[in-house]
Amino acid sequence: MSLDLARLLSQVDQLGAETAQRQVERAAALPKAQAALHQAAGLDPSAIQQRIERAGDRWRGASPGSEAWQISLPAPPLPPRWHAIGADGSQVYPDRHAAAQFCLVNVGSLCLTHGSGEAPVASSRPRLLFRQDELTTTQGEAVDAALVNGMRDVAEMTELADLAERFPAEPTLALLDNGLLLWLALQEFERRAPEVDALLKHYLGQMDRLRRTQAALAGVIDRPRGTNLLRLVELCMLPPEQVNPESARLRRFPNLVDRDLLETLLPPGHRSAMFQVVSPLNAAFEARGHGVHFFYLNTGYDGQIARVEVPAWVAEDADRLSCVHAGILEECRLTGIPYVLVRAHELAVVTQHDRSALESLIAGALLRQGIEPRISQKSTTKRWTASRRRHRL
Amino acid sequence: MTEKRTVIGRVTRCSIRGFVGGIRLRQPDLPVFGGWCQAPAQGGETAVVGLIYDISIEDDELARQLAAADAPSPEQQADSQLNRPIPIELQALTVGYRRAGTWVQALPPQPPITLAEITGLEPAEVRAFTQRLDFLPLALSTAEVPADQVVAAALRQAAEARPRDERRPFLLQAGQECARWLGQDLGRLERLLRDLQAGGEA
Numbered sequence: 001m002s003l004d005l006a007r008l009l010s011q012v013d014q015l016g017a018e019t020a021q022r023q024v025e026r027a028a029a030l031p032k033a034q035a036a037l038h039q040a041a042g043l044d045p046s047a048i049q050q051r052i053e054r055a056g057d058r059w060r061g062a063s064p065g066s067e068a069w070q071i072s073l074p075a076p077p078l079p080p081r082w083h084a085i086g087a088d089g090s091q092v093y094p095d096r097h098a099a100a101q102f103c104l105v106n107v108g109s110l111c112l113t114h115g116s117g118e119a120p121v122a123s124s125r126p127r128l129l130f131r132q133d134e135l136t137t138t139q140g141e142a143v144d145a146a147l148v149n150g151m152r153d154v155a156e157m158t159e160l161a162d163l164a165e166r167f168p169a170e171p172t173l174a175l176l177d178n179g180l181l182l183w184l185a186l187q188e189f190e191r192r193a194p195e196v197d198a199l200l201k202h203y204l205g206q207m208d209r210l211r212r213t214q215a216a217l218a219g220v221i222d223r224p225r226g227t228n229l230l231r232l233v234e235l236c237m238l239p240p241e242q243v244n245p246e247s248a249r250l251r252r253f254p255n256l257v258d259r260d261l262l263e264t265l266l267p268p269g270h271r272s273a274m275f276q277v278v279s280p281l282n283a284a285f286e287a288r289g290h291g292v293h294f295f296y297l298n299t300g301y302d303g304q305i306a307r308v309e310v311p312a313w314v315a316e317d318a319d320r321l322s323c324v325h326a327g328i329l330e331e332c333r334l335t336g337i338p339y340v341l342v343r344a345h346e347l348a349v350v351t352q353h354d355r356s357a358l359e360s361l362i363a364g365a366l367l368r369q370g371i372e373p374r375i376s377q378k379s380t381t382k383r384w385t386a387s388r389r390r391h392r393l
Numbered sequence: 394m395t396e397k398r399t400v401i402g403r404v405t406r407c408s409i410r411g412f413v414g415g416i417r418l419r420q421p422d423l424p425v426f427g428g429w430c431q432a433p434a435q436g437g438e439t440a441v442v443g444l445i446y447d448i449s450i451e452d453d454e455l456a457r458q459l460a461a462a463d464a465p466s467p468e469q470q471a472d473s474q475l476n477r478p479i480p481i482e483l484q485a486l487t488v489g490y491r492r493a494g495t496w497v498q499a500l501p502p503q504p505p506i507t508l509a510e511i512t513g514l515e516p517a518e519v520r521a522f523t524q525r526l527d528f529l530p531l532a533l534s535t536a537e538v539p540a541d542q543v544v545a546a547a548l549r550q551a552a553e554a555r556p557r558d559e560r561r562p563f564l565l566q567a568g569q570e571c572a573r574w575l576g577q578d579l580g581r582l583e584r585l586l587r588d589l590q591a592g593g594e595a
Contacts (some may be wrong), residue, residue: 117468120468
């Protein structure tokens with residue numbers, strides 16, 4: 001081990017003190033934020049909408065729906081038989097030091113029919129990308145980690161759509177373990193490279209397929225750090241005439257997240273009111289009928305609060321929304337986050353061991369073509385120094 | 394043909410005398426005690442033949458969580474029992490190798506290398522390898538493994554790999570060979586023969 005822990009001791013102590021200080025600050029800020037939430041909830045909806053419009057395009061808050069902000073709703077009943085589908089992806093990024101240029105996207109999924117007594121269907125679908133047009137953008141640049149992540153996210157949504165189409169008329173909960181807004185597009189929305197546009201189009205196309213089934217699509221975010229609701233509350237604290245893009249960006253409760261605000265409001269199994277994400281990317285989703293809404297849910301497992309994102313066609317459909325609420329609770333009962341997502345992750349993950357085996361296969365394929373598989377000198381030296389020391393004291 | 398074999402492990406550590414493999418397998422695919430396996434060595438020039446003498450299931454946090462829960466659903470139980478790959482480690486005792494289609498019952502020139510695929514031997518290969526039983530002294534003399542039980546289990550499987558009418562004669566011949574090597578230790582020999590007899594009666 002080359003990490004000098006002794007040198008870190010004082011920094012670790014400072015980290016502990018800093019964390020404790022933040023907790024004190026959060027505890028002090030929370031009652032004020034809750035009071036502000038209560039006050040904002042009583043404002044006239046048109047006055048709130050006016051503030052949101054004045055906040056400008058760069059404001060990343062939430063727009064309230066028709067439900068009272070502080071409402072806490074218990075779970076509806078589930079049908080005796082329903083399907084839960086989870087998909088998760090893993091990847092190997094391109095490595096210019098490797099013997100051959102490639103990247104890998106692996107999607108794992110589990111399709112479990114509650115009430116059937118049958119073993120679920122598990123699947124793992126790896127895809128190796130190695131062709132020139134797969135590894136370079138239309139501008140001739142090498143595909144980077146962000147684009148690979150985008151491909152993975154599209155593959156996850158595609159897997160969900162493929163599975164949901166097997167049950168076109170049956171209650172089906174289709175889960176991802178992240179938000180629904182394509183992260184790549186969120187990061188690169190303004191650059192709007194053709195590759196990002198193509199991936200976004202494909203992603204939304206898969207959501208179209210899901211909408212045509214009876215599936216209730218949802219993204220589950222464990223230990224969420226989202227602040228959309230808090231930003232809305234902060235915005236509502238400003239007098240309408242003082243709201244502008246600059247004032248809207250000022251944070252009044254920088255140490256808090258939405259989860260803190262709702263923790264005491266939600267008993268186990270209850271969900272919060274529904275809100276809509278405000279962002280230019282969500283406007284693009286909205287234009288296709290997939291505007292992303294969210295609520296917070298006490299999963300009933302150790303008091304944990306999860307953020308659940310759903311498209312408009314789930315938020316506005318009572319049956320699908322019930323399936324999301326009650327289905328996630330049932331799925332979380334044993335594992336804290338949905339069981340199908342736990343298993344999908346297990347089926348997707350590419351371990352270091354898997355990666356080494358894949359590299360061995362690739363080396364063999366190169367040798368059969370008469371090519372000596374050579375990694376870069378930098379990679380070679382890293383292996384020298386990373387290998388276990390043979391002589392121990 | 395090699396592509397069709399089920400991989401039952403990948404070598405994680407090895408020596409001339411044996412190899413250890415780790416992998417995640419579903420329960421129906423788990424190897425068995427005394428099973429015949431092989432792993433490539435010397436760049437594929439040789440295939441080292443081993444007898445599985447230990448199979449251990451590594452700790453699995455998710456299974457533990459489900460086991461401790463009040464009531465896993467029938468679907469989750471079925472998932473764990475039929476679908477979930479079980480993290481296993483198997484240990485094999487080297488008893489020979491194959492080079493250029495010829496079986497050799499002696500320690501190999503080199504061990505397999507890390508991550509080499511461990512696969513089971515096909516019944517025809519088991520029959521071919523056990524045409525001779527010269528590997529017995531090598532296996533029976535191995536310390537720190539349950540050598541007698543492994544040999545008995547392996548011989549029973551070799552008998553199973555043969556047509557029904559050849560099984561008993563094979564086990565009788567195997568028992569006689571074991572008696573040659575364990576004649577000085579009658580207690581040990583008796584236990585091994587009882588194990589073999591159980592296979593012959595099955």
